[in-house]
Amino acid sequence: MNSELIDLVLMASPVVQAVMVILAxxxxxxxxxxxxxxxxxxxxxxxxxxFDQTFWQTQELTSLFNQVVQSGEKPKGMASIFEAGFREFVRLKKQGVAHTSDLMAGTQRAMKVAYSKESEQLENRLALLATVGSSAPYIGLFGTVWGVMHAFQSLGNVQNATLAAVAPGISEALIATAIGLFAAIPAVIAYNRLTNQVDRLLGEYENFAEGFLTIMQRQAHSLETGASGQNNA
Known part of the structure; x- marks a missing residue:
């Protein structure tokens, strides 16, 4: 069976063989x-x-920030979002920004940038799976149509056209469709599965960011209250 399949591939027209190589x-x-x-x-x-467990178990965010920065590795995922937001919060506070809205706006912008970078890394190359899943069947169908057309054209030189004469050409043409489906089906399954996992993970990032912003908003509000109290005094 395997030898017959190999023979069909080798006997296919150059265009069909090129389609098979592309699909492979x-x-x-x-x-x-x-x-x-x-x-x-x-x-x-x-x-x-x-990191989520460590974050919610930590009493002092400054110590957690120092651990992330001094770890020697580039922060990833939630750690990257936390590091970007806390760094911007501290920077604005050192510049004398005391209004809660200003502190939160700057912190949120920094976290959005970090979130976008993490989202881009997670979603990178997923489009290739979608492309293979959507285009491979059509490429295989093109090879099949071309092979069938080539098989019927070859019958023009045969006086007695029989099934035995046309069957090999059609068989080798149908292999292109089979290879196209073989490439497309796993790609579609993998794309749907990975997209679901990435969306769920990004949702966890968003939930963490919301919780972190709530904590930072309380700190910013206490700083604003303290600053206004000193001014009144």
Whole structure:
């Protein structure tokens, strides 16, 4: 069976063979992205869960910020959002900004930038899976149509057209569709699965950011109250 399949591929027209090669490369690329992104998202989820637990167990955010900065590694995920927001909050406070709205606006902007960067990293290369899933069947169908057309054209030189004469050409043409489906189906499944996981993880980032902003807003309000009390005195 395997030898017959190989023979059909080798006997296919150059255009159909080129289609098969393209689909094979697309399938390899899709599997590579699916495996690497699955590992990345799984690791990001573990890191997010660990940092979220550490954050809510920490009594002093300054010490947590120092741990993140002095860890020697670039903050990722929730740690990156926390580091960006807390750094901006401290910077504005050192500049003498005391109004709660100003402090929160600056902190929120910094966190949005960090969130966007993390979102971009998580969603990077997912579009390739969507592209393979949507285009591979059509590329395979093109190869099939071309192969069938080539098979029927070859019958023009045959006086007695029989099923045995046209069957090999149609069989080799249908292989292109099969390869297209083989490339597309796993890509679509991986895309839907990874997109769902990324959306859920980004939702956890947003929930963390909201909780962190609430804490910083209380601190900013206490600073504003203290500053206004000193002015009144």
């Amino acid at each position: 490369l697309m399938s390899i690329a899709a599997w590579s992205v699916a495996i690497s992104k699955s590992y990345q998202v799984r690791q990001a989820g573990k890191v997010a869960k660990q």
